[in-house]
Amino acid sequence: MKNFDFYNPVTILFGEGRIGEIKNKVPNGSIVMLTYGGGSIKRNGVYSQVMAALDGFKVIEFGGIEPNPRYETLMKAVEVARSERVDFIIAVGGGSVIDGTKFISAAIPFKGNDPWDILAMAGKVEINHAVPFGTVLTLPATGSEMNMFAVISRNSTTEKLSFGHPLVFPKFSVLDPTVTYSLPVNQIANGVVDAFVHVIEQYLTYPVNANIQDRWAEGLMQTLIEVGPQALANPMNYDVRANVMWSCTMAVNGLLSTGVPTDWATHTIGHELTVFFGLDHAVTLSIVLPSLMREMKGEKRLKVLQFAQRVWNIEVGTEDRKVDEAIEKTESFFQAMGIKTRLSAYGITEEQLKPIFDRFEERGWKLGEMKTITPDRVKSILLAAL
Amino acid sequence: MKNFDFYNPVTILFGEGRIGEIKNKVPNGSIVMLTYGGGSIKRNGVYSQVMAALDGFKVIEFGGIEPNPRYETLMKAVEVARSERVDFIIAVGGGSVIDGTKFISAAIPFKGNDPWDILAMAGKVEINHAVPFGTVLTLPATGSEMNMFAVISRNSTTEKLSFGHPLVFPKFSVLDPTVTYSLPVNQIANGVVDAFVHVIEQYLTYPVNANIQDRWAEGLMQTLIEVGPQALANPMNYDVRANVMWSCTMAVNGLLSTGVPTDWATHTIGHELTVFFGLDHAVTLSIVLPSLMREMKGEKRLKVLQFAQRVWNIEVGTEDRKVDEAIEKTESFFQAMGIKTRLSAYGITEEQLKPIFDRFEERGWKLGEMKTITPDRVKSILLAAL
Numbered sequence: 001m002k003n004f005d006f007y008n009p010v011t012i013l014f015g016e017g018r019i020g021e022i023k024n025k026v027p028n029g030s031i032v033m034l035t036y037g038g039g040s041i042k043r044n045g046v047y048s049q050v051m052a053a054l055d056g057f058k059v060i061e062f063g064g065i066e067p068n069p070r071y072e073t074l075m076k077a078v079e080v081a082r083s084e085r086v087d088f089i090i091a092v093g094g095g096s097v098i099d100g101t102k103f104i105s106a107a108i109p110f111k112g113n114d115p116w117d118i119l120a121m122a123g124k125v126e127i128n129h130a131v132p133f134g135t136v137l138t139l140p141a142t143g144s145e146m147n148m149f150a151v152i153s154r155n156s157t158t159e160k161l162s163f164g165h166p167l168v169f170p171k172f173s174v175l176d177p178t179v180t181y182s183l184p185v186n187q188i189a190n191g192v193v194d195a196f197v198h199v200i201e202q203y204l205t206y207p208v209n210a211n212i213q214d215r216w217a218e219g220l221m222q223t224l225i226e227v228g229p230q231a232l233a234n235p236m237n238y239d240v241r242a243n244v245m246w247s248c249t250m251a252v253n254g255l256l257s258t259g260v261p262t263d264w265a266t267h268t269i270g271h272e273l274t275v276f277f278g279l280d281h282a283v284t285l286s287i288v289l290p291s292l293m294r295e296m297k298g299e300k301r302l303k304v305l306q307f308a309q310r311v312w313n314i315e316v317g318t319e320d321r322k323v324d325e326a327i328e329k330t331e332s333f334f335q336a337m338g339i340k341t342r343l344s345a346y347g348i349t350e351e352q353l354k355p356i357f358d359r360f361e362e363r364g365w366k367l368g369e370m371k372t373i374t375p376d377r378v379k380s381i382l383l384a385a386l
Numbered sequence: 387m388k389n390f391d392f393y394n395p396v397t398i399l400f401g402e403g404r405i406g407e408i409k410n411k412v413p414n415g416s417i418v419m420l421t422y423g424g425g426s427i428k429r430n431g432v433y434s435q436v437m438a439a440l441d442g443f444k445v446i447e448f449g450g451i452e453p454n455p456r457y458e459t460l461m462k463a464v465e466v467a468r469s470e471r472v473d474f475i476i477a478v479g480g481g482s483v484i485d486g487t488k489f490i491s492a493a494i495p496f497k498g499n500d501p502w503d504i505l506a507m508a509g510k511v512e513i514n515h516a517v518p519f520g521t522v523l524t525l526p527a528t529g530s531e532m533n534m535f536a537v538i539s540r541n542s543t544t545e546k547l548s549f550g551h552p553l554v555f556p557k558f559s560v561l562d563p564t565v566t567y568s569l570p571v572n573q574i575a576n577g578v579v580d581a582f583v584h585v586i587e588q589y590l591t592y593p594v595n596a597n598i599q600d601r602w603a604e605g606l607m608q609t610l611i612e613v614g615p616q617a618l619a620n621p622m623n624y625d626v627r628a629n630v631m632w633s634c635t636m637a638v639n640g641l642l643s644t645g646v647p648t649d650w651a652t653h654t655i656g657h658e659l660t661v662f663f664g665l666d667h668a669v670t671l672s673i674v675l676p677s678l679m680r681e682m683k684g685e686k687r688l689k690v691l692q693f694a695q696r697v698w699n700i701e702v703g704t705e706d707r708k709v710d711e712a713i714e715k716t717e718s719f720f721q722a723m724g725i726k727t728r729l730s731a732y733g734i735t736e737e738q739l740k741p742i743f744d745r746f747e748e749r750g751w752k753l754g755e756m757k758t759i760t761p762d763r764v765k766s767i768l769l770a771a772l
Contacts, residue, residue: 001628003401008394014645015389209625211612212632215605223597239595242387246598246645255641259400259632 001210001259008254010146011172014246016238018174019049022090023056025134025172030088031058033081035101037065037093044182046138050092060084065093068274068281069100071116071154078107078115081131089133091170094187095142098135099150102168105130119152122163130167136174139183140245141191141282143198143252145173153275160271175249177241185232189337190282192228192244195251196221196333197266197285202252204293204303205261205369213260218310220256223247225311228337265367266292269378272356277348286334286341291385293327295377299370343386353382387596387645394640396532397558400632402624404560405435408476409442411520411558416474417444419467421487423451423479430568432524436478446470451479454660454667455486457502457540464493464501467517475519477556480573481528484521485536488554491516505538508549516553522560525569526631527577527668529584529638531559539661546657561635563627571618575723576668578614578630581637582607582719583652583671588638590679590689591647591755599646604696606642609633611697614723651753652678655764658742663734672720672727677771679713681763685756729772739768 013021026032032054041047051059062077081089081104091101107115109129117125137145144150149164180188203217227243234240250256269292270284279287297304301323308314308326317325331341340346343353360375367373373381399407412418418440427433437445448463467475467490477487493501495515503511523531530536535550566574589603613629620626636642655678656670665673683690687709694700694712703711717727726732729739746761753759759767 001401001625001632003404004398006398006400007396010393012390012392012644014392015387018389209629211609211629212606212636215609216602219601219605220598223601226597239387242645243595243597246387250598258398259628 001208002261004258006254006258007166008146008169010170010253012146012175012249013172014175015242016176016178018176019046019136020053022050022134022136022172022174023053026054026057026088026090031060031084031086033060033062033077033084033086033089033104035065035077035089035091035093035097035104036061036063037067037097039063040182041092041138044138044179046092046136046179050090050136054090060086065097065100067096068151068153068160069096069103071103071119071152072156074100074103074107074152075115077104081108087131089131091133091135092138094137094139095144098137098144098170099142099152101133101135102144102148102150103152103163105133105168106163106165116154119161119163122161127165127167130165132171134172134174135170136176136179137245137249138179139187139191140175140180140248141187141194143195143249145170145175146249146253151271158275160275173249175245177238177245180241180245181236185235186280186338188231188235188244189228189339190280191248192224192231193282193286193334193337193339195244195248196224196228197282197289198252199224199256200289201263201266202256202260204300204307205263206300207302207306208260210259213256213258214306217256218307220247220251221311225333228333232338261369263367263369265373268365268367269381272359276356277346277352279346283339283346286339287343287385288381290327290331290334290341291381292373293330294384295381296368296373297323297327299368299372341385343382348386350383350386356382387594388647390644392640392644393552394532394555396556396639398532398561398635399558400561401628402562402564404562405432405522406439408436408520408522408558408560409439412440412443412474412476417446417470417472419446419448419463419470419472419475419490421451421463421475421477421479421483421490422447422449423453423483425449426568427478427524430524430565432478432522432565436476436522440476446472451483451486453482454537454539454546455482455489457489457505457538458542460486460489460493460538461501463490467494473517475517477519477521478524480523480525481530484523484530484556485528485538487519487521488530488534488536489538489549491519491554492549492551502540505547505549508547513551513553516551518557520558520560521556522562522565523631523635524565525573525577526561526566526634527573527580529581529635531556531561532635532639537657544661546661559635561631563624563631566627566631567622571621572666572724574617574621574630575614575725576666577634578610578617579668579672579720579723579725581630581634582610582614583668583675584637585610585642586675587649587652588642588646590686590693591649592686593688593692594646596645599642599644600692603642604693606633606637607697611719614719618724647755649753649755651759654751654753655767658745662742663732663738665732669725669732672725673729673771674767676713676717676720676727677767678759679716680770681767682754682759683709683713685754685758727771729768734772736769736772742768
């Protein structure tokens with residue numbers, strides 16, 4: 001097991017009927033900014049629950065944070081928050097709204113020249129203060145509600161960058177599984193796949209005798225394999241939705257990565273597919289991961305065999321066959337969630353991938369837990385996913 | 387899944403060579419009280435590492451906190467801390483030192499009439515302030531290093547009571563597996579059993595479709611079954627000790643109990659065996675749990691069957707046989723850790739149990755996840771464990 005630090009101070013309020021409790025969690029007299037996305041919260045009743053809970057507070061609304069939240073949009077929120085002297089934010093939405101709110105929270109009091117540096121120079125610029133915020137999660141997927149990371153896109157430069165800081169842990173997150181009943185099927189599917197890939201990025205590397213972390217990653221993937229299809233078939237089943245929601249949160253809150261190497265190459269490659277083609281984040285993961293597993297099955301062999309046995313119960317066949325079967329079953333799971341796992345299914349051609357190959361070539365990044373995913377291998381992974 | 391709150395702000399510094407980092411975690415200028423037990427930390431080098439890290443701070447030592455820490459001893463520390471104006475505490479030890487330190491931390495600024503009320507009226511008295519503290523864990527077992535609970539004994543009244551409060555979460559805990567190399571075999575065995583029973587108290591109840599919590603509890607028990615005997619056989623194996631240490635911490639930090647019913651009757655009954663006969667905490671659990679499982683196998687049937695299959699890989703036989711086999715394997719595991727699981731092995735007779743039966747009868751407590759463990763059944767459980 002590797003040395004590690006663990007710290008996660010987020011308060012979770014989990015269960016049906018918890019949204020009203022946010023009134024006890026926001027400091028008295030706060031000027032509250034309410035951040036949200038496209039307005040689905042006004043149709044599904046979440047907005048009115050939140051507003052009822054905030055009765056008595058001055059509330060400034062900032063809607064319209066888009067999927068893959070954009071720097072340009074978020075900076076408008078920062079301006080409003082500064083002029084209105086906002087001192088608490090409630091993010092109501094999924095990972096995009098919450099990630100966007102983390103950036104807003106850090107950017108409002110940012111003292112540097114250019115708030116873009118929070119992302120472009122992540123880890124190098126000083127963040128000494130952030131406006132505190134809580135979240136009401138409406139779309140379980142990214143885990144942003146219980147971690148300190150955010151991914152932000154910038155239109156003008158076709159970039160998608162991330163930052164993390166302990167000051168942007170949410171103060172609290174309300175997880176009410178019933179608010180997910182009205183989600184479109186593809187959003188639940190995306191969330192399940194997103195969580196599954198978050199787990200596998202922290203698991204499918206090389207063994208370091210971190211027994212608990214392995215068991216917990218396996219248990220979380222087994223849970224997602226069980227409840228994922230049920231969540232599509234029975235959208236109103238409370239326990240199924242509760243398991244999906246808690247799985248998504250626990251998948252990427254710092255716990256599974258304690259003491260183990262992590263990969264994250266699937267995410268890095270997938271981000272480019274979102275930036276260039278507008279594909280949903282989970283769709284990009286479903287395309288990249290199986291292909292990456294095939295490319296990397298040498299380096300990852302020991303863990304893929306463990307994954308085959310413990311997660312997919314593959315007990316017979318040669319080791320090579322077990323590896324291939326585990327990859328096939330993983331890809332089939334994504335397909336069973338209704339997601340197509342090939343680039344060509346989205347009309348993407350080899351020709352169109354060229355700017356992505358060029359970008360990796362220019363950056364010269366070496367990805368993966370062993371830094372062996374060179375630009376050449378990124379190209380192989382994407383070509384094999386056509 | 388049941389509604390739940392989760393909050394755990396403890397910073398964990400895990401791994402070899404981390405003790406020196408406490409100097410960055412204690413506020414500048416603090417007057418530090420160093421609490422510890424019988425002095426083994428002076429023989430194994432931990433004391434000198436801690437003192438080196440605290441170079442430059444005023445340090446007041448308070449040693450001699452005993453196993454099952456006593457109110458009488460702790461109140462002496464409170465007096466010293468008050469007169470010396472201590473504003474940070476470092477607890478160096480196992481669960482007893484850390485539990486004792488939690489009480490000291492809450493008692494120093496306590497405004498009520500009698501600090502014993504922190505325990506005797508737990509949850510009813512107001513705790514508005516506590517002196518912050520960090521821990522250096524030397525004996526993995528109780529999980530106290532990452533939770534807000536403490537169990538304290540009082541000699542004069544033969545009582546063993548507990549309290550919990552968010553203000554007594556440690557600010558940080560250093561978990562260096564190498565400090566456990568020099569522990570006596572029976573203390574490592576006790577720790578493994580203690581953690582195992584912590585997990586089972588939060589697991590072996592009735593099903594509520596909390597899939598992740600079930601998988602994680604099972605994964606943690608599987609890990610302890612794997613690494614427990616290895617820790618006895620190979621005391622200097624870093625990864626084995628790291629797994630034991632992290633298992634003990636994760637077993638009872640609030641995560642496994644999210645959204646599920648909990649039992650804790652084994653602990654409640656076991657506490658009386660410690661109070662009356664001075665048995666080690668883990669020994670009492672090893673005696674009580676198998677007998678309690680036999681008494682409660684009706685109420686707990688569905689979860690015992692799941693436990694049999696997933697933790698012990700029991701696949702054949704009638705359901706009744708699977709239940710019995712799971713209980714036998716659990717008891718054998720404790721015995722394999724070198725712990726005798728019968729009261730008679732410690733020279734305890736039926737006659738001597740009578741004051742315990744009387745105490746449960748007087749209190750009229752109904753224990754367990756369904757409140758069906760009446761004083762009569764406590765008696766049956768203990769008689770069957772003779």
